[in-house]
Amino acid sequence: SVLCVSVMPQPPTITHQSPKDYIIDPRENIVIHCEAKGKPHPSFSWTRNGMHFDMDKDPKVLMKPRSGTLVMDISGGERAEAYEGVYQCSAHNELGTAVSNSIIIRQSRSPLWSKERISPIVAQKGQSLILHCRPPAGLPPPIIFWMDNNFQRLPQSRRVSQALNGDLYFSNVQPEDSRSDYICYARFPHTQTIQQKQPISVRVLDMDSLNDTLADYFNDTDLFSDKPAEERAPVFMVPSESVSSKMVLRGEVLEMECVADGLPTPAVSWVKRNGEIPSGRASFLNFDKTLRITDVSEADAGEYRCIAKNRHGSVHHNIRVTVNAAPYWISAPRNLVLAPKEMGIITCRAAGHPKPSIRWLVNGLPIEDAPKDPSRRVEGDTLIFSEVQTGSSAVYQCNASNQYGYLLSNAFVNVLGERIRNKKHVFISSTGIFVCSSVASLSSEPTRILRPPEYRVVQRNRDVVFECKAKHDPSLVPTMTWLKDDGELPDDERFRVDSDSLTITDVTESDAGTYTCIMNTTLDQDSASAQLTVVEAPPTPAVIYEQPGAPTDLELTDPGARSVQLTWTPGDEHNSPIKKFLIQYEDALHQSGVWHNLTEVPGTKTTAHLKLSPYVHYSFRVLALNNVGFSRPSMPSLQYRTSPAAPDENPTEVKGHGTEHNNLVITWKPLMPLQANGPGLQYKVMWRQQDMEKDWMSVSVANVSKFVVSGTPTFVPYEVLVQTLNDYGPGPKPSAVIGYSGEDFPSAAPGDVRVLVLNSTLAEVRWSPISPESVRGRLQGYKVHYHRERSLHRHNSHHGKHRTEIFSPNKTSGKLPDLLPYSVYSLEVMAFNGRGEGPSSALQRFETPEGVPGAPSFFKVSALDLDSLTLEWGPPHERNGRLSGYTFKYQTGEKTCLDLPSNQSSFTLHNLLHSTRYKFYISARTQRGVGPALTEEAVTVLDRAMVSPQVDIATQGWFIGLMSAIALLILILLIICFIKRNKGGKYPVKEKEDAHGDPEIQPMKEDDITFGEYSDEDHKPLKGSRTPSSGSVKRDGSDDSLVDSGDTQFNEDGSFIGQYSGRSDKEATPPSLVNAMNSFV
Secondary structure, eight states: OOOEEOOSOEEEEEEEEOOSEEEEOTTSOEEEOEEEEEESOOEEEEEETTEEOOGGGOTTEEEOTTSOOEEEOOTTSOOGGGGOEEEEEEEEETTEEEEOOOEEEEEOBOOOOOOOOOOOEEEETTOOEEEOOOOOOOBSOOEEEEEOTTSOBOOOOSSEEEOTTSOEEESSOOGGGOEEEEEEEEEETTTTEEEEOOOEEEEEEOHHHHHHHHHTTTTTOOOOOOOOOOOEEEEEEESOSSEEEEEEETTSOEEEEOEEEEESOOEEEEEEETSOOOTTTEEEETTTTEEEEOSOOGGGOEEEEEEEEETTEEEEEEEEEEEEEEEEEEEOOOOEEEOTTOOEEEEOEEEEESOOEEEEEETTEETTTSOOOTTEEEETTEEEEOSOOTTOOEEEEEEEEETTEEEEEEEEEEEOOHHHHHHOEEEEETTEEEEESSSSSOOSSOOEEEEOOOOEEEETTOOEEEEOEEEOOTTSOOEEEEEETTEEOOSOTTEEEOSSEEEEOSOOGGGOEEEEEEEEOSSOEEEEEEEEEEEOOOSSOOOOOOOOOOOEEEEEESOOSSEEEEEEEOOOOTTSOOOEEEEEEEETTTEEEEEEEEEEEETTOOEEEEEOOSSOEEEEEEEEEOSSOBOOOOOOOOOEEOOOOOOSOOOEEEEEEOSSTTEEEEEEEOOOGGGSOSSSOEEEEEEEETTTOOSOEEEEEOSOSEEEEESOOTTOEEEEEEEEEETTEEOOOOOOEEEEOOOOOOOOOOEEEEEEEEETTEEEEEEEOOOHHHHOSOEEEEEEEEEEEEESSTTOOOOOOOEEEEEOTTOSEEEEOSOOSSEEEEEEEEEEESSOBOOOOOOEEEEOOOOOOOOEEEEEEEEEOSSOEEEEEEEESOOOSOOOEEEEEEESSSEEEEEEOTTOOEEEEOSOOTTOEEEEEEEEEETTEEEEEEEEEEEOOSOGGGOOTTOOGGGOHHHHHHHHHHHHHHHHHHHHHHHHHHHOSSOOHHHHHHHHTOTTSOOOOGGGOOOOOOOTTOOSOOTTOOOOTTOOSOSSGGGOOSSOOTTOOBOTTSOBOOOOOOOOOSSOOOOOHHHHHHHHO
């Protein structure tokens, strides 16, 4: 047998503590738990609100023996509020200090309802209604419910329901809702007290029945004008806005509600856009108005839609849900036992959203404030120990925190003494560290789990794999054991244990739980656990394509001076094959927090040989790409540092140019930090005048990208070099570039300037070039500045704007376009280089000849008559010379052309055809020709009475009124004429009928003898009347009017004939319509 005696020292470990948020009952004593173990047994101390808590000063505070648990006796009437605060327990022994979570102590509160006077509520049948509860703020928040005076819960339904905030909502009120005892109750769970709001009275009026009843007493008068509430489509009462958002933390409960107003009562339903509502964790409460999802995960994020519907329509509301996460463990720190000179690591990996920040403490102090330990190195979430020494034992705390919470875990490092290690064997159990005397020597390498199993969420009927990779002393035989919920694995062939993994196929709900792998050797053991969560498979077999899962398990191997091998494990493809992996790096030395793309590899590879630069602190991460998009980045790798070296390259884009006439500015594109290869980056700038100087001038500069050389000759070539160097040597030999010192203004003006006028709008200027010595730089060309000084016409002498034409340096002549005719111009010629313009040549003036004039300034008809009209015009604004006259043309069918003198501005045409349209043209002319013409149209009038010079009478109000009156009088006269014609005269109808013997006419009695009357229904000619032979007079007198031009004729030239045709009878004939019209006019 093996004799094992627990004699080894052990740093403290917290075994039990109160919750982080601890709400106490003020009627009971306050107990704050803190238990710890260690060898020797630890002592305890407390802080309150960050300060040492001295229990000896308060006789009401006691600490239990051999425990850190505090008991605060408030049974004597002490106020519990006095002990509120943030408490933290520390457990100490000679090997280190372990600390508890920060425990926030708050007293439970159940305040009374504020007194208020609630007026009775009168509502109309069918209207919506909200009864507000507004309970007092308690700690924790109270539970709300509505009851009546008899403590009976009020019935609720799709129409009447309680919202999440405690208010009572009526989608539409009915007469049975009338009552005086709507009472909101608040139950405070810690104190088990119930507070009551004042009763609310609600009276529902039925307007139809009320009006019918009162109408009998008040003579059928409708006293209430309000109409009864009509049926209506749904409208949301909660939420009130059109779109809302909600944030929930991972693992918590998500509750969303939609309450709708409507008549009849709307039904509410829920959908998730672009996804499914999780059936196993979701429930529909409050008559489907509330959607509740438990144990929220990142997959529950998205957009949810509630729809309210009745027979009059529907309405929907979108709720955008985001899921964040307080920190949760991926790999919590584990205790570490080392012998002197050994190495080991403590890993603290936590996830969350936003990503948690990791902070290390040692024995309760921030690690940066703790005593330095050369064997300890912090690399993000990992503590690396190498060459540990006796006395390095300590307790380390890892704090992972983000804005939603924190995790705090203790892990000790116990360095065993060399003397004991040489005599006995050591192993760790749940009760302590044991030394066994049955083995002659101790293993030099303890058993460690390098890749522990990780938290998994898997759908039912899928497969899941837990990895558990460990290292151990090669001289020992390891044994891997797996447990489920601290018991043996189920005896099921779906569970397959391999050398470093556990595979579960066709997962069911019963497989959920905590899985632990234990690596045992004959000397020691290590263990790690992970949780499996089983979720319901999607209800439909539709394939969902998503971005791939983030790669995991990044490892660096084969380190070299400028290379390293990176390997990783791909994430889930999510039904779309991975096309490629993108590898990024962060340089913590030069650009911490900034990630750069390094290389890409095909999606079939999981390794990459990375080429690196010297003097960089690399961290790597990997992203996977499929057809949907990029995955989230992997967790960063361990940091890999490359050694410094001399630079490999020199700056690019080296240039030399001058900004002044006596300097040379040398510029370059500086190296990126990654290209520096080492500390002390500088640039050696060298220059010499080309073909004039043999020796190089040089200077070394840092943190700049230009250098100015002063005192140089004007515009001479220089050879320029820029070389990189750092503390480890210079870079490669650079190549020279040619640059020029600064330019100065040209010193001479072009000579022999001459102007050749080519036509009235174009001239050519010629000059002699300046000498090369006068350029004093790089000649860029010549500029001709010119402008119009005045017009040669005395009526138009304004100046023109200044204009410039630029010509290339090899030109000695150029044309000046778009000149104005009959003008005086002046010009100057000058050379220019990169610095600017030189002196100008002597001023040269030239004149442009006459050109054709512009169009006349205006052209209008000023007077018109039956056979004549007068036209007026103005001289052109741009005469472009001396006007020699005007060309006047007009036409009806063929054009007539007249030449008019230049001093004439009007013209009258006679003997024109009346009521005829004419078109007129006018253009000015000079010696150079005729300019563009203006046109005008006019129509001679029908009657002299209608002539109104310079006024369009057709648009005058008096004219329109007059014409309307004339038309009305004509209509009245026509009616009178027809009546007189048909009822009077010498021709009795009876005699005419007898004479003709018309068989259609029946004999009539003597008493019935009357004159024949014209009937609108009889469209035959009246007996005894005559019709004009031309047929131009209609039988219906209303068809003839002066306005109707059916009988009006025009000559070919458009003149008005205006005659009516009709044959006169020899017999006495009634007045005809034509005669009536002629006599009226």
